[in-house]
Amino acid sequence: MNDQIERFKELNENLKNLSEKKIRFEEQFKTKKQSLAELIREIKEAGYDPIKLNEAIQEKETALKKAIAKFEKELQEVSSQLSEIEAA
Numbered sequence: 001m002n003d004q005i006e007r008f009k010e011l012n013e014n015l016k017n018l019s020e021k022k023i024r025f026e027e028q029f030k031t032k033k034q035s036l037a038e039l040i041r042e043i044k045e046a047g048y049d050p051i052k053l054n055e056a057i058q059e060k061e062t063a064l065k066k067a068i069a070k071f072e073k074e075l076q077e078v079s080s081q082l083s084e085i086e087a088a
Helices: 002-045 050-087
Strands: none
Touching (some): 002 050
């Protein structure tokens, strides 16, 4: 009989621990859900569709790479022209 009482106490303690963990997980889930909702709101306010965000990022990266390449080309041309002026 004592064994059953002890087992019952252990099970109750386990139940209590699991309930506390469940509450913590629910709080973490709620916090993360709120953070995600805030992030989605910020993305929308910035004028982007959250579903197409990766596409928008790729487009911006491509445009940036093109702008950098154009700038490098112009810089090389100016550098070349300066070298010609210095040589003359």
